[in-house]
Each structure stands twice: as structure tokens, then as C-alpha cells.
Amino acid sequence: MGKVQRKEREFHMRRAAILAEAEKIFSAKGFHKVTVAQIAAASGFSTGFLYQFFEGKEHLYTAMVSEKLDMMYDTIYREVKAAGNTKDKISVLIESHLCFVEENMDFCRIFLRGEGDTLSGVMTEIRRKLLEDYLRQLSFVEKLLKEGVKEGVIRALPPREMAGVLIHMIRAASVRWLMVPSEGSLTSQKRFIEDIFLNGVKKNE
Amino acid sequence: MGKVQRKEREFHMRRAAILAEAEKIFSAKGFHKVTVAQIAAASGFSTGFLYQFFEGKEHLYTAMVSEKLDMMYDTIYREVKAAGNTKDKISVLIESHLCFVEENMDFCRIFLRGEGDTLSGVMTEIRRKLLEDYLRQLSFVEKLLKEGVKEGVIRALPPREMAGVLIHMIRAASVRWLMVPSEGSLTSQKRFIEDIFLNGVKKNE
Amino acid sequence: MGKVQRKEREFHMRRAAILAEAEKIFSAKGFHKVTVAQIAAASGFSTGFLYQFFEGKEHLYTAMVSEKLDMMYDTIYREVKAAGNTKDKISVLIESHLCFVEENMDFCRIFLRGEGDTLSGVMTEIRRKLLEDYLRQLSFVEKLLKEGVKEGVIRALPPREMAGVLIHMIRAASVRWLMVPSEGSLTSQKRFIEDIFLNGVKKNE
Amino acid sequence: MGKVQRKEREFHMRRAAILAEAEKIFSAKGFHKVTVAQIAAASGFSTGFLYQFFEGKEHLYTAMVSEKLDMMYDTIYREVKAAGNTKDKISVLIESHLCFVEENMDFCRIFLRGEGDTLSGVMTEIRRKLLEDYLRQLSFVEKLLKEGVKEGVIRALPPREMAGVLIHMIRAASVRWLMVPSEGSLTSQKRFIEDIFLNGVKKNE
DNA sequence: GATGAATGAGCGTTCATTCAT
DNA sequence: GATGAATGAACGCTCATTCAT
Structure with a gap:
């Protein structure tokens, strides 16, 4: 069953989505002026969830x-x-x-x-x-x-x-x-x- | 009377001294890793006094x-x-x-x-x-x-x-x-x- | 029919199994250092399932x-x-x-x-x-x-x-x-x- | 001049005051349920100030x-x-x-x-x-x-x-x-x- | 029934800045 | 003028709990 693959696919898409938002925001404001909450919000996820993708x-x-x-x-x-x-x-x-x-x-x-x-x-x-x-x-x-x-x-x-x-x-x-x-x-x-x-x-x- | 001038001269010397210390410290550690207190200490002034020279x-x-x-x-x-x-x-x-x-x-x-x-x-x-x-x-x-x-x-x-x-x-x-x-x-x-x-x-x- | 009883029996066995694992883990690490996920993993159940047994x-x-x-x-x-x-x-x-x-x-x-x-x-x-x-x-x-x-x-x-x-x-x-x-x-x-x-x-x- | 002594005296009195409040609060609620802010408030100091007395x-x-x-x-x-x-x-x-x-x-x-x-x-x-x-x-x-x-x-x-x-x-x-x-x-x-x-x-x- | 993905509240700590002395 | 004691806002991260599937 392709369930695992679907999960993996989804994981990578989300990860990419987060990175894409992060790029925009970090590019605009710089590392220190960006909060995790902002990236989370822009990505449409909760703060905690980001930690599933990045440490x-x-x-x-x-x-x-x-x-x-x-x-x-x-x-x-x-x-x-x-x-x-x-x-x-x-x-x-x-x-x-x-x-x-x-x-x-x-x-x-x-x-x-x-x-x-x-x-x-x-x-x-x-x-x-x-x-x-x-x-x-x-x-x-x-x-x-x-x-x-x-x-x-x-x-x-x-x-x-x-x-x-x-x-x-x-x-x-x-x-x-x-x-x-x-x-x-x-x-x-x-x-x-x-x-x-x-x-x-x-x-x- | 040269009192005003003396004051001004002193002001600029102190300012320069602070900047000199600041340069060393900022260069070594980077903006975010430096505290105002450190620069003050290195300059031999109190933290509050620095605010007389810089906003x-x-x-x-x-x-x-x-x-x-x-x-x-x-x-x-x-x-x-x-x-x-x-x-x-x-x-x-x-x-x-x-x-x-x-x-x-x-x-x-x-x-x-x-x-x-x-x-x-x-x-x-x-x-x-x-x-x-x-x-x-x-x-x-x-x-x-x-x-x-x-x-x-x-x-x-x-x-x-x-x-x-x-x-x-x-x-x-x-x-x-x-x-x-x-x-x-x-x-x-x-x-x-x-x-x-x-x-x-x-x-x- | 003994279906209800079987259910009940199973319920209590699972509950006991969770408690047994919980004892080991809590004893070793203390309440605050233990996460629900750890107990769930040790018990072989999902986190959510534990809430069927304990509030x-x-x-x-x-x-x-x-x-x-x-x-x-x-x-x-x-x-x-x-x-x-x-x-x-x-x-x-x-x-x-x-x-x-x-x-x-x-x-x-x-x-x-x-x-x-x-x-x-x-x-x-x-x-x-x-x-x-x-x-x-x-x-x-x-x-x-x-x-x-x-x-x-x-x-x-x-x-x-x-x-x-x-x-x-x-x-x-x-x-x-x-x-x-x-x-x-x-x-x-x-x-x-x-x-x-x-x-x-x-x-x- | 006894300024240093006065400072020291004050330091110890404040430290003692904080400890006294801390004792009450910790005793009542337990370590984990107490926030630094609560102790600070009870002591009449700001949170940051407590860190002058304790790490x-x-x-x-x-x-x-x-x-x-x-x-x-x-x-x-x-x-x-x-x-x-x-x-x-x-x-x-x-x-x-x-x-x-x-x-x-x-x-x-x-x-x-x-x-x-x-x-x-x-x-x-x-x-x-x-x-x-x-x-x-x-x-x-x-x-x-x-x-x-x-x-x-x-x-x-x-x-x-x-x-x-x-x-x-x-x-x-x-x-x-x-x-x-x-x-x-x-x-x-x-x-x-x-x-x-x-x-x-x-x-x- | 079971899962585990998703949530988001909650808190210790730092440090730039102020202001009474 | 000079001081430095005092402030308090701001933020990354964890994890118990929920709920759609």
C-alpha cells in the first residue's frame, strides 16, 4: 500500500512549503527579526508542528x-x-x-x-x-x-x-x-x- | 573662555575611546553577542553614560x-x-x-x-x-x-x-x-x- | 454472552500492562521527566489510546x-x-x-x-x-x-x-x-x- | 565611608526577603507550580532583578x-x-x-x-x-x-x-x-x- | 476500536534602556 | 555630570491533549 509513500510525499511537500515561506520571511527581515511563530503562521501550521520538520x-x-x-x-x-x-x-x-x-x-x-x-x-x-x-x-x-x-x-x-x-x-x-x-x-x-x-x-x- | 571647547574636546575623546573599544568587541563577537555593559566596562564608563554619546x-x-x-x-x-x-x-x-x-x-x-x-x-x-x-x-x-x-x-x-x-x-x-x-x-x-x-x-x- | 466479559478482561489486561510500564518509567525518571509518548511507546499503544484508560x-x-x-x-x-x-x-x-x-x-x-x-x-x-x-x-x-x-x-x-x-x-x-x-x-x-x-x-x- | 557596607546590607536583606517569599510560595505550591514571576511579584521586585541574587x-x-x-x-x-x-x-x-x-x-x-x-x-x-x-x-x-x-x-x-x-x-x-x-x-x-x-x-x- | 498528526498554551531568562541619586 | 540598580518585554521550545480518519 502506498500509504507510507503518501505520507512521505506529504512530509516533503510540507517541508518545502515551510522552507519556501521561511525563505521569504528570512529574506525580508533577517534571521534575528523573524520569530518561529511568524513562519508557522505563514506556513499555515502551528509552531509546535514546525519542530517535526526542523530541530x-x-x-x-x-x-x-x-x-x-x-x-x-x-x-x-x-x-x-x-x-x-x-x-x-x-x-x-x-x-x-x-x-x-x-x-x-x-x-x-x-x-x-x-x-x-x-x-x-x-x-x-x-x-x-x-x-x-x-x-x-x-x-x-x-x-x-x-x-x-x-x-x-x-x-x-x-x-x-x-x-x-x-x-x-x-x-x-x-x-x-x-x-x-x-x-x-x-x-x-x-x-x-x-x-x-x-x-x-x-x-x- | 575655553571651557566649552574643553568640554567638547573631552566629549570627542571619550566618544572616540568608546568607539575604539566597541570596534574591538563587535569585531570579535558580532553585534548580537555583545552587550552594552561589556562595551561600557571596556570603555571604563557606566552603561548609562554611553547613552550620552549614542542613542x-x-x-x-x-x-x-x-x-x-x-x-x-x-x-x-x-x-x-x-x-x-x-x-x-x-x-x-x-x-x-x-x-x-x-x-x-x-x-x-x-x-x-x-x-x-x-x-x-x-x-x-x-x-x-x-x-x-x-x-x-x-x-x-x-x-x-x-x-x-x-x-x-x-x-x-x-x-x-x-x-x-x-x-x-x-x-x-x-x-x-x-x-x-x-x-x-x-x-x-x-x-x-x-x-x-x-x-x-x-x-x- | 461472554463478549462483554471478554472486552472487560481485555480492558483490564491492557490497563495493567500500561501501569506496569508506567511504573518502570516513572520510577526511573520521575513524573516530570516522563512523557506520555514514552509510556505509550513502552506499552505498545498509541498516545491517544492511553486516554481510554486514564483521564x-x-x-x-x-x-x-x-x-x-x-x-x-x-x-x-x-x-x-x-x-x-x-x-x-x-x-x-x-x-x-x-x-x-x-x-x-x-x-x-x-x-x-x-x-x-x-x-x-x-x-x-x-x-x-x-x-x-x-x-x-x-x-x-x-x-x-x-x-x-x-x-x-x-x-x-x-x-x-x-x-x-x-x-x-x-x-x-x-x-x-x-x-x-x-x-x-x-x-x-x-x-x-x-x-x-x-x-x-x-x-x- | 560605609556606602559599600550599606549596599551589602541591603543586598542581604533583599536576598533574605526574596528567600522568605520563595519559602512561602514554594512551600504552598511546589517547585514546578511556581513561576519566577510569582516570586518576583511577591518580593516586590521585577523578574529580572531576581537574577541579581540567584542564577x-x-x-x-x-x-x-x-x-x-x-x-x-x-x-x-x-x-x-x-x-x-x-x-x-x-x-x-x-x-x-x-x-x-x-x-x-x-x-x-x-x-x-x-x-x-x-x-x-x-x-x-x-x-x-x-x-x-x-x-x-x-x-x-x-x-x-x-x-x-x-x-x-x-x-x-x-x-x-x-x-x-x-x-x-x-x-x-x-x-x-x-x-x-x-x-x-x-x-x-x-x-x-x-x-x-x-x-x-x-x-x- | 486505534491512531498519531496537529495544536498552542506556558515559562525561564536576557539585556537594552531608564532614571533616581 | 555619572552611576548602576531596576525594569519588563520578548521568544524559542516542549508536550499533554484532542480529534479526524
């Missing part, structure tokens, strides 16, 4: 950030891998990243706010995860660029540093777009980032 | 961050202005920025932690300030690069976007250095940033 | 203590009644009591722990029961001693007070044995209690 | 019980030591004990209730203290009786056991008096306890 407020927050980030990285990595040569991969990397930010503004604003504080045990994990994700991405891009060097399309600069630069050029555009209630779409910045990253700003006389 | 904990925090940042930007702008041509200015901009981060690790880590949350009215101000500072810096660098374009040393790309890229390349290096208990000094990254910003990563044919 | 957690607790005590007193009274003369009866009273404590350590420790608090209506009942039981025992022993007086083997002291003394001499030994992870069996104290109760401690010169 | 609810409770017991034992020991021969000492021991119970009914009722549960760290201490106090009292009385044996007024029975019996004969009377809203003063029981303890209940020949 506590911090776990809930952690899960929400963590899973959202996993989603982002998964998408990016998958799309990059599907691309052809190194230049295409770089292009896709940039676009995919910007795309996620554009579609998840509120969530991303969490990182402008930071919120990483209160390193009270559970929260520390999120920091570790953030760092790990960052380093993994760094390595991923590094490998990408190394191949570019091998292919002869990229200068033989320190690859990890180059990776750092590329990643933060992307973040740069994202941050500006998030901070300044700005003009135009974020993805429209892709060409520009690509251009500067590849060619620099110096005019070859 | 509340958040104002104190805001003031501390704000003034520290002003200091940073003032230094950078001053040094950049003192430099010669555009390339030198870019060079100094990078170096000056990295230098500040290197010398104020704990303070800068505040921004990794975020802490910007609690947008409860007062805190929002800090966000606005952060944004303003950012935009001002963007404009400053934009102007710099525009001159570079005029001088013919820089390609005629959208200057504001270029400025964003440069600033975030600097921030990129800073963030990595702060996050990863890494190897080597931060300032040693200067040449590298300069190189990529000016020349890009693409190997010319 | 609530306190009632369950009360019932368990109450019935266990009834059991104890029943045993003691039966054994005493079966004994021959007054001295034997006293001897059996002591032994039977100590025996129960020895065999039900965990349960008895409940009374060291107290647990009688929370006099929230229902719990008060247990207090009343405790008192009633105590008074009944007092009367029982009183009657015993009165006969002893009549028989001329016991001094004509106030019988109720004597009864109190005897009961508490027994409790004294029990409490000490429960509190101090002590040496030797509890029942070995019987002769001693008997001796002092009958002869006092004064050396007849 | 938390449990510490407050522990302190109250502990200090009250110390008071009791101090009084008893002092009075016993001041008495003349062994028989007088025994007499004083009984009287002093009964007297305390009579004058501190509500407090003593705590031990009928037990309350020893919730052995959550701090509470465990109270158990340890209770045990220690008990053992110390046991030793105290034991020594007393040993001297009695040496003096030839007491039979050479195991002194520790005898001590246990005496203590619990006293407690017996106390418990009965506390449980049964009874007739007559508790101290009137002294002669009786003394008599039975010394002479037993057996009618000679």
Missing part, C-alpha cells in the same frame, strides 16, 4: 540557506558541464550565476546582510558550508581555467587567483544589482563581464 | 562602522589623488584598499558575518550608508577610469561597469584572504589584480 | 502509585493477619514491609523524590490517598498494639503514638537503605527494629 | 532549602551541645527538632512532597546536600549514643542503627503532625518519643 529555528534557517545554495550550484555545474569549449563554459558559468541571482533576489540579499553571525553551534555549520561551497566553486573554476591555459586560450597566470577574480566579477555585478534598485536586467551584464575578464580594460595601442 | 546600541554600532569606513575611504581617496597618472592611481587604489583590509582584519570580517540584518529603522541607516559609500566609490573609480579612457590607456567600455569590476576584484581578493586562513600577505595580490584588470586573462593569439 | 498523565500516575500501594498494604495486612500472637504479628509486619521495599526499590524511591507536588486538583487526590492509607495503617497497627497491651506484652502507652513510632522505625530503615547505597540486605534489619521497638535502648542496670 | 529558579530554590536546613541543624547541634549528660542531650535533640518543624510547617511540608525530582544538574546538588546533612546528623547522633553506651545508660546495640531509629522516630512524629491536621502541639510528643526510644514498648515481665 529548531537555526536548523530551519540553515536548511533553507543550505538547500537553496545546493540548488544553485547544482544548476550552474550541470549547465557548465553541458557546454562545449572553455570559452563557452566560462560564458555559461557567468550567465547561469547571474540568472540565479536575478530569479532569487530576496534570497541573495541575505548575503548582503550577512547573517552569518551568531556562530552558536548550528550556525557555525552554515559558515563552514558557505566556505566549503566557495572553495569547491573555486576549484571548479580553477580546473576550467587550467584547461583553457592548456588549450592556449588563456594566459598562464596563477589559475586559482584567476578563478577568484572571475567569481568575484560575477558577484560584483550581482551585488551592484541587488544593492542598487537598478536599471536593466542582471543577465545583460554577461557580455561585459566576459569581455573584461578575457581582455582586461587596457587598450592595446 | 542606543544600534546607533553605537552604526556609528562605529560608519566612521571606520569613512576613515578607510578618506585614506584611499587621499592616496589615490596624490598619485600621478591613471595607471598609478589604479595601482594605489588597489594597494590602499588591500592594505586597509590587511590591517583591519577583524573589523572587515564584520562584513563577512554580515550583521547588517535587523533593519529596525536605525540599522537601515547603516545599509543606506553602505550603499552610499559604495556608490560614491563607484563614481570615484568611474571618473578615474574615464580619464584613463580619455588618456587612451583604457578601452572605451562602460566606465561604471568597469569600476564595479575593479572594486570587486579588490574585494574578491580581500574576501578570500579573510575567509581562508591563507598563505601570504594580502598586499602581495596587488600586481596580480592590476594585471588581470588591465590585460584580462586571454592569451593574445 | 490524563496525572491520573495515570496517580493510579499507578495508588494501586501499587494497595498491593503493598494488602500483602502486609494479609500476612500479618495470618500470623499467630501479637509479637509474631509485629515481626511479620516489619518483615513484610521491608520485603516490599527491598523488592520495589525504584518504586519506593518515588517517595524519596517526592513527586507529590503539583497539587493541581488531580494530584491532590494522591496526597489524600497517601494520607488515608497512612491513617488506615496507623489504625491497623494501633489495633494490633492494643491487643498486645490487653495481652499484657506491651506497656500501656498511647497506642496510636506507638503505632506511629513502629511504622516510622520501619520507614527509617527503608529510607536509609534507599538513600545510602548501603551494605547488606534491608530485611536483615528486622531483628534490630523489633528489638529496639520492644526493648528501647536503655540499659537496665 | 535561576533552581538556584533560588536550592538556596532557600539549603539555607533553611543549615539553620535548623545549626540550632539543633548548638542546643544539644549545650546540654549536660547524654539523656539530656537526647531530650534536647528531640525537642529542638520538633520545635523547628512546628515553627516551619510549610517549609517542612516540602519534604513530604519530596520535590527532589528534576535532577537537572543544580537540583542534584540539593539531593547531595540532603544526603550529606542526613549522614552528618546520623554521625552526630551516633556519637551521642556511643557516649551513652560508654556511660552505661544505653544498651550496646549498633550505634548507627540506633541513631537511625531515633532520628526517624522524631521524623515519624513530625510527618504525622504535618500530614494529619492534628490535635495538639508537636512538641508535646517529646516525652513519648523519649520514653519509647529509651524503654521500648515491651512490658517487663
Whole structure:
């Protein structure tokens, strides 16, 4: 009988629903200004019931950030891998990243706010995860660029540093777009980032 | 009579002393983990007395961050202005920025932690300030690069976007250095940033 | 038709099973540290089902203590009644009591722990029961001693007070044995209690 | 200047006032049914202020019980030591004990209730203290009786056991008096306890 | 009959802020 | 001016109880 499966399905749907509400609320107000009761109310559950899904407020927050980030990285990595040569991969990397930010503004604003504080045990994990994700991405891009060097399309600069630069050029555009209630779409910045990253700003006389 | 002036002088010295202690403590523990009593104790004043200088904990925090940042930007702008041509200015901009981060690790880590949350009215101000500072810096660098374009040393790309890229390349290096208990000094990254910003990563044919 | 009887029989078996588990768990952890869910799980029933047998957690607790005590007193009274003369009866009273404590350590420790608090209506009942039981025992022993007086083997002291003394001499030994992870069996104290109760401690010169 | 002393004096008076109120309330309702707010209100202070005197609810409770017991034992020991021969000492021991119970009914009722549960760290201490106090009292009385044996007024029975019996004969009377809203003063029981303890209940020949 | 998912009241504790001295 | 004693609002979490199935 599929009763167990139905239960499980329901469990995950509810969990997802809670996380979705949590994302909205945390994104809007920040971890400390949100009460468990608010998330419960928004989710349409009682406070106590949330504890069936998450061990506590911090776990809930952690899960929400963590899973959202996993989603982002998964998408990016998958799309990059599907691309052809190194230049295409770089292009896709940039676009995919910007795309996620554009579609998840509120969530991303969490990182402008930071919120990483209160390193009270559970929260520390999120920091570790953030760092790990960052380093993994760094390595991923590094490998990408190394191949570019091998292919002869990229200068033989320190690859990890180059990776750092590329990643933060992307973040740069994202941050500006998030901070300044700005003009135009974020993805429209892709060409520009690509251009500067590849060619620099110096005019070859 | 200079009594009023003496009072004022004393006021500012005390205020500065409090901010100095606040910086240490907030940097080390984060906004939420610090109590007003701790700052008072470290400053050698009573809790109540702090309220003569700041309207509340958040104002104190805001003031501390704000003034520290002003200091940073003032230094950078001053040094950049003192430099010669555009390339030198870019060079100094990078170096000056990295230098500040290197010398104020704990303070800068505040921004990794975020802490910007609690947008409860007062805190929002800090966000606005952060944004303003950012935009001002963007404009400053934009102007710099525009001159570079005029001088013919820089390609005629959208200057504001270029400025964003440069600033975030600097921030990129800073963030990595702060996050990863890494190897080597931060300032040693200067040449590298300069190189990529000016020349890009693409190997010319 | 015996259907009703079967139902009833089943009801009582289940009730007894729950009480048996409850005794173990409450004895080990104390009223406040035990959750209804734990007892339900241990009994192999659902939480909701327990409420078919008991009105609530306190009632369950009360019932368990109450019935266990009834059991104890029943045993003691039966054994005493079966004994021959007054001295034997006293001897059996002591032994039977100590025996129960020895065999039900965990349960008895409940009374060291107290647990009688929370006099929230229902719990008060247990207090009343405790008192009633105590008074009944007092009367029982009183009657015993009165006969002893009549028989001329016991001094004509106030019988109720004597009864109190005897009961508490027994409790004294029990409490000490429960509190101090002590040496030797509890029942070995019987002769001693008997001796002092009958002869006092004064050396007849 | 006696300012510090005045402060200290005030501190102790307030602490004592809180403990006095706490005693009343805890005695009446039991640890779990009392809220910090109630004690605060009864003491005329705000909840937060109580935490200047005690680390938390449990510490407050522990302190109250502990200090009250110390008071009791101090009084008893002092009075016993001041008495003349062994028989007088025994007499004083009984009287002093009964007297305390009579004058501190509500407090003593705590031990009928037990309350020893919730052995959550701090509470465990109270158990340890209770045990220690008990053992110390046991030793105290034991020594007393040993001297009695040496003096030839007491039979050479195991002194520790005898001590246990005496203590619990006293407690017996106390418990009965506390449980049964009874007739007559508790101290009137002294002669009786003394008599039975010394002479037993057996009618000679 | 049995279940167990769902509820939501209840409480200890912290700490920014005030104000009498 | 300076103090620091006193305040009390605010919140995460547990778990006995209920009731739809």
C-alpha cells in the first residue's frame, strides 16, 4: 500500500512549503527579526508542528540557506558541464550565476546582510558550508581555467587567483544589482563581464 | 573662555575611546553577542553614560562602522589623488584598499558575518550608508577610469561597469584572504589584480 | 454472552500492562521527566489510546502509585493477619514491609523524590490517598498494639503514638537503605527494629 | 565611608526577603507550580532583578532549602551541645527538632512532597546536600549514643542503627503532625518519643 | 476500536534602556 | 555630570491533549 509513500510525499511537500515561506520571511527581515511563530503562521501550521520538520529555528534557517545554495550550484555545474569549449563554459558559468541571482533576489540579499553571525553551534555549520561551497566553486573554476591555459586560450597566470577574480566579477555585478534598485536586467551584464575578464580594460595601442 | 571647547574636546575623546573599544568587541563577537555593559566596562564608563554619546546600541554600532569606513575611504581617496597618472592611481587604489583590509582584519570580517540584518529603522541607516559609500566609490573609480579612457590607456567600455569590476576584484581578493586562513600577505595580490584588470586573462593569439 | 466479559478482561489486561510500564518509567525518571509518548511507546499503544484508560498523565500516575500501594498494604495486612500472637504479628509486619521495599526499590524511591507536588486538583487526590492509607495503617497497627497491651506484652502507652513510632522505625530503615547505597540486605534489619521497638535502648542496670 | 557596607546590607536583606517569599510560595505550591514571576511579584521586585541574587529558579530554590536546613541543624547541634549528660542531650535533640518543624510547617511540608525530582544538574546538588546533612546528623547522633553506651545508660546495640531509629522516630512524629491536621502541639510528643526510644514498648515481665 | 498528526498554551531568562541619586 | 540598580518585554521550545480518519 502506498500509504507510507503518501505520507512521505506529504512530509516533503510540507517541508518545502515551510522552507519556501521561511525563505521569504528570512529574506525580508533577517534571521534575528523573524520569530518561529511568524513562519508557522505563514506556513499555515502551528509552531509546535514546525519542530517535526526542523530541530529548531537555526536548523530551519540553515536548511533553507543550505538547500537553496545546493540548488544553485547544482544548476550552474550541470549547465557548465553541458557546454562545449572553455570559452563557452566560462560564458555559461557567468550567465547561469547571474540568472540565479536575478530569479532569487530576496534570497541573495541575505548575503548582503550577512547573517552569518551568531556562530552558536548550528550556525557555525552554515559558515563552514558557505566556505566549503566557495572553495569547491573555486576549484571548479580553477580546473576550467587550467584547461583553457592548456588549450592556449588563456594566459598562464596563477589559475586559482584567476578563478577568484572571475567569481568575484560575477558577484560584483550581482551585488551592484541587488544593492542598487537598478536599471536593466542582471543577465545583460554577461557580455561585459566576459569581455573584461578575457581582455582586461587596457587598450592595446 | 575655553571651557566649552574643553568640554567638547573631552566629549570627542571619550566618544572616540568608546568607539575604539566597541570596534574591538563587535569585531570579535558580532553585534548580537555583545552587550552594552561589556562595551561600557571596556570603555571604563557606566552603561548609562554611553547613552550620552549614542542613542542606543544600534546607533553605537552604526556609528562605529560608519566612521571606520569613512576613515578607510578618506585614506584611499587621499592616496589615490596624490598619485600621478591613471595607471598609478589604479595601482594605489588597489594597494590602499588591500592594505586597509590587511590591517583591519577583524573589523572587515564584520562584513563577512554580515550583521547588517535587523533593519529596525536605525540599522537601515547603516545599509543606506553602505550603499552610499559604495556608490560614491563607484563614481570615484568611474571618473578615474574615464580619464584613463580619455588618456587612451583604457578601452572605451562602460566606465561604471568597469569600476564595479575593479572594486570587486579588490574585494574578491580581500574576501578570500579573510575567509581562508591563507598563505601570504594580502598586499602581495596587488600586481596580480592590476594585471588581470588591465590585460584580462586571454592569451593574445 | 461472554463478549462483554471478554472486552472487560481485555480492558483490564491492557490497563495493567500500561501501569506496569508506567511504573518502570516513572520510577526511573520521575513524573516530570516522563512523557506520555514514552509510556505509550513502552506499552505498545498509541498516545491517544492511553486516554481510554486514564483521564490524563496525572491520573495515570496517580493510579499507578495508588494501586501499587494497595498491593503493598494488602500483602502486609494479609500476612500479618495470618500470623499467630501479637509479637509474631509485629515481626511479620516489619518483615513484610521491608520485603516490599527491598523488592520495589525504584518504586519506593518515588517517595524519596517526592513527586507529590503539583497539587493541581488531580494530584491532590494522591496526597489524600497517601494520607488515608497512612491513617488506615496507623489504625491497623494501633489495633494490633492494643491487643498486645490487653495481652499484657506491651506497656500501656498511647497506642496510636506507638503505632506511629513502629511504622516510622520501619520507614527509617527503608529510607536509609534507599538513600545510602548501603551494605547488606534491608530485611536483615528486622531483628534490630523489633528489638529496639520492644526493648528501647536503655540499659537496665 | 560605609556606602559599600550599606549596599551589602541591603543586598542581604533583599536576598533574605526574596528567600522568605520563595519559602512561602514554594512551600504552598511546589517547585514546578511556581513561576519566577510569582516570586518576583511577591518580593516586590521585577523578574529580572531576581537574577541579581540567584542564577535561576533552581538556584533560588536550592538556596532557600539549603539555607533553611543549615539553620535548623545549626540550632539543633548548638542546643544539644549545650546540654549536660547524654539523656539530656537526647531530650534536647528531640525537642529542638520538633520545635523547628512546628515553627516551619510549610517549609517542612516540602519534604513530604519530596520535590527532589528534576535532577537537572543544580537540583542534584540539593539531593547531595540532603544526603550529606542526613549522614552528618546520623554521625552526630551516633556519637551521642556511643557516649551513652560508654556511660552505661544505653544498651550496646549498633550505634548507627540506633541513631537511625531515633532520628526517624522524631521524623515519624513530625510527618504525622504535618500530614494529619492534628490535635495538639508537636512538641508535646517529646516525652513519648523519649520514653519509647529509651524503654521500648515491651512490658517487663 | 486505534491512531498519531496537529495544536498552542506556558515559562525561564536576557539585556537594552531608564532614571533616581 | 555619572552611576548602576531596576525594569519588563520578548521568544524559542516542549508536550499533554484532542480529534479526524
